[in-house]
Amino acid sequence: MGLTARVGVTPGRIRHTVAFTLAHAEGSPDERAFLAAASRLAEIPGVEAFELLAEVSPKNAFRFGISMEFADQDAYESYNAHPDHVRFVEERWLPEVADFLEIDYATR
Amino acid sequence: MGLTARVGVTPGRIRHTVAFTLAHAEGSPDERAFLAAASRLAEIPGVEAFELLAEVSPKNAFRFGISMEFADQDAYESYNAHPDHVRFVEERWLPEVADFLEIDYATR
Helix, strand or coil: CCCCEEECCCCCCEEEEEEEEECCCCCCHHHHHHHHHHHHHHHCCCCEEEEEEEECCCCCCCCEEEEEEECCHHHHHHHHHCHHHHHHHHHHHHHHEEEEEEEEEEEC | CCCCEEECCCCCCEEEEEEEEECCCCCCHHHHHHHHHHHHHHHCCCCEEEEEEEECCCCCCCCEEEEEEECCHHHHHHHHHCHHHHHHHHHHHHHHEEEEEEEEEEEC
């Protein structure tokens, strides 16, 4: 996974992103296990253009990012309500993420 | 400009993003003028996949976003040092932006 080339313009889509840091030590098995679990969010229906990223700016403290796109607001809401997403948030995100910020972009 | 489909995977690239709010009133001529000036950052050499976006998450107060990609760190640094970028930061960004957060992503 990683940065990708982009083509075309598609109004109506939503790009859901979250920058985050983990409670785990850098390079630890716990970190790897979390990132592996996070990458499986890509399998939830409606998730497109999924990317698990490194945050590299010295201007903030976040170390990772997730970016995904949805065709529309309905697809985004279905993802949020999907049992696999709800379970991930409860069992992995809340206990293992130290800080995060969600930023969502749409065409303007 | 807007959200776009993505294809392929390109390690080594950097996606530079900034979420921001303006000092200007929503929908004001000053807001339009700022966004028009910001969109011309796309013309600076090295800037790829430029997007001027609406920030739509209810979980933060940012209203806009800019996303661009660079082939590598050198291209990013050349952009930062380019006179058109330096002038934009001094003449438009610093006086007209009320709050912002830069988040940069790379392949991990």
